[in-house]
Amino acid sequence: MIATLQCIVLDCPDVHELARFYRSLLGGTVNQPDPRWAVDDDFSTLHPASGPILGFQRVRDHRPPRWPDSAYPQQFHLDLEVPDIDRAQEQVLALGATPLHTDPRGWTILADPAGHPFCLLKGPSSDGR
Template identity: 65%
Template sequence: MIADLQCVVLDCSHPAQLAEFYRALLGGEVNRWDQRWACSDDWATLHTSSGLVLAFQRAADYRPPIWPDPARPQQFHLDFGVADLDRAQEQVLALGATVLDVAADERSWRIYADPAGHPFCLVHHLPHSV
């Protein structure tokens, strides 16, 4: 092993606002003290209950990706497992997400953008049987 994943960093215009969006989606604590970095107007973090840390970094002249335009590609995306796609969709839209894929047919996933334009997917996740 060469490294441990410390966090996933998302560029954006408003780090604190985007951290709050993901806190409402995933739970956790925004800007919890962590010796690995200092929070500021240009850097916010979200420590989730699963142990994942997302960080949000202010980028000068931030330009969001445009899905699926290769001239401004998505750069990355996050997949979130949910038990009920319809309910989860209502919740993320209420938080400020936008729908990127309007063809919500019988697929087991749907594609959205967070308030800063980063694509993410809600994926139907069946509970594991023991």
């Protein structure tokens, strides 16, 4: 092994807005003290309860991805497992997500408020189905 994952960083126009969006979606602490980086108006972090740390880096001329337009590539995306896709989609839309596509194979593709695509994937439901 050469490295371990420290943080996934997303470019965006407003670091605080995007950190709050993902905190509402994943839980965790925004801008938890961490000696690996400084947080300010140009950089914010989210330490979720599980999974990797997310970083949000301000880019003044941010050009959001336009899925699936390769002229505006995804740059990255997150796959998020949920017990109920319909309920999860309702919740993330209320947080400011935008629907992009419902795949017939069973997942939904949305964009966060800065335009980054992410997928909702069906995971085990609380009743075991």
